[in-house]
Amino acid sequence: MLNSTVISPKEARDLLKSTKNDEISWLKCFADGLRQEQVGNIVTYVINRNINFTNICEQHCSFCAFRRDAHQEGAFWLNLEDILAKCVLAVEKKATEICMQGGLNPEAKINGSSLQYYRQLVKGIKDNFPQLHLHAFSPQEVEFIARQDGLTYGDVILALKDVGVGSMPGTAAEILDDTVRKIICPEKLNTDTWLEIVSTAHALGMPTTSTMLCGHIETPEQQILHLSKLRSVQEIALEKNYPAKITEFILLPFVGEQAPKPLRNRVGRDQPDLQSSLKLTAVARLFLGDIIPNHQPSWVKLGLDGALQALQWGCNDLGGTLMEEHITTMAGAKGGTCLEENTIQKAIASLNRPSCQRNTLYQKC
Numbered sequence: 577m578l579n580s581t582v583i584s585p586k587e588a589r590d591l592l593k594s595t596k597n598d599e600i601s602w603l604k605c606f607a608d609g610l611r612q613e614q615v616g617n618i619v620t621y622v623i624n625r626n627i628n629f630t631n632i633c634e635q636h637c638s639f640c641a642f643r644r645d646a647h648q649e650g651a652f653w654l655n656l657e658d659i660l661a662k663c664v665l666a667v668e669k670k671a672t673e674i675c676m677q678g679g680l681n682p683e684a685k686i687n688g689s690s691l692q693y694y695r696q697l698v699k700g701i702k703d704n705f706p707q708l709h710l711h712a713f714s715p716q717e718v719e720f721i722a723r724q725d726g727l728t729y730g731d732v733i734l735a736l737k738d739v740g741v742g743s744m745p746g747t748a749a750e751i752l753d754d755t756v757r758k759i760i761c762p763e764k765l766n767t768d769t770w771l772e773i774v775s776t777a778h779a780l781g782m783p784t785t786s787t788m789l790c791g792h793i794e795t796p797e798q799q800i801l802h803l804s805k806l807r808s809v810q811e812i813a814l815e816k817n818y819p820a821k822i823t824e825f826i827l828l829p830f831v832g833e834q835a836p837k838p839l840r841n842r843v844g845r846d847q848p849d850l851q852s853s854l855k856l857t858a859v860a861r862l863f864l865g866d867i868i869p870n871h872q873p874s875w876v877k878l879g880l881d882g883a884l885q886a887l888q889w890g891c892n893d894l895g896g897t898l899m900e901e902h903i904t905t906m907a908g909a910k911g912g913t914c915l916e917e918n919t920i921q922k923a924i925a926s927l928n929r930p931s932c933q934r935n936t937l938y939q940k941c
């Protein structure tokens with residue numbers, strides 16, 4: 577096993593729990609130094625556009641302010657024409673990537689097949705904009721398509737890859753501990769299924785990202801367990817020499833302002849706790865940085881100022897321009913829904929660090 581993480585799970589947990597100023601300062605300094613050693617000083621970003629094609633969803637995650645039932649006020653389901661119009665605007669802004677995810681809509685089928693619907697969506701975009709990289713459909717969406725059509729996860733991934741999906745967002749991970757999942761997302765795929773789908777994607781040559789939804793009901797122990805699971809799936813990809821692996825880790829702090837009341841009340845906070853997010857950012861660098869070198873904060877959730885702080889606690893990437901964002905903004909996030917490229921460049925320059933546009937797979941543009 578590859579096992580060169582610079583801290584043990586126990587040390588990671590102790591650091592997350594620490595309230596001592598000297599230990600927290602050491603953590604920040606060590607994570608920042610390790611980031612410099614592992615990936616250098618350049619802060620990367622991608623010009624991309626988010627497209628959420630529907631918010632109609634069969635599930636009811638307790639943190640989700642985005643989902644609607646089909647006939648509920650605020651429900652939307654974009655047709656291909658609407659989606660292509662958004663792609664035109666993305667290309668005008670020099671986007672290299674479309675990030676596309678949506679709710680799990682059982683009506684989204686062609687000839688009774690969910691996979692045919694998703695393939696047509698991808699084909700419609702790729703036929704018109706072959707230059708755009710499609711970063712699309714989470715492990716939960718793959719599980720949904722497979723379940724609807726009675727297919728294996730590998731069948732679905734290969735069929736999506738075949739029409740032009742270039743990589744898979746590692747969302748729907750939330751916290752990879754089923755005791756937490758049973759409370760915050762009881763209908764979602766479980767931990768083992770998430771890991772199986774991500775590993776299958778790697779084996780089939782589909783790169784993925786990885787995420788963690790933090791700052792709700794999970795404990796520091798569960799946060800470390802989550803990082804350990806991400807580490808193990810990446811170790812499998814490396815040890816088995818799979819053609820693809822995890823490209824980045826993104827920390828997604830919970831935004832509760834407009835989230836369904838039971839979870840919002842249980843957490844007792846509307847916006848993320850920045851200090852806890854920064855500590856976890858640093859611990860993630862120490863725990864994963866040797867095998868997942870790219871770490872990204874969420875400017876939508878933390879705001880640009882918070883994201884700039886995270887770049888000093890172990891992160892090396894500022895994510896995308898997005899151009900639109902619904903999922904977190906509907907939950908009450910204050911970070912905004914769009915960043916212009918020059919805003920990103922100026923923000924990075926304010927840290928006296930060079931910036932560089934990358935593509936989805938972390939190649940220089």
Ligand code: SF4
Nearest residue numbers: 633635636637640643
């Ligand atoms: S988080 Fe995703 S799967 Fe869960 S309810 Fe919201 S849209 Fe549906």
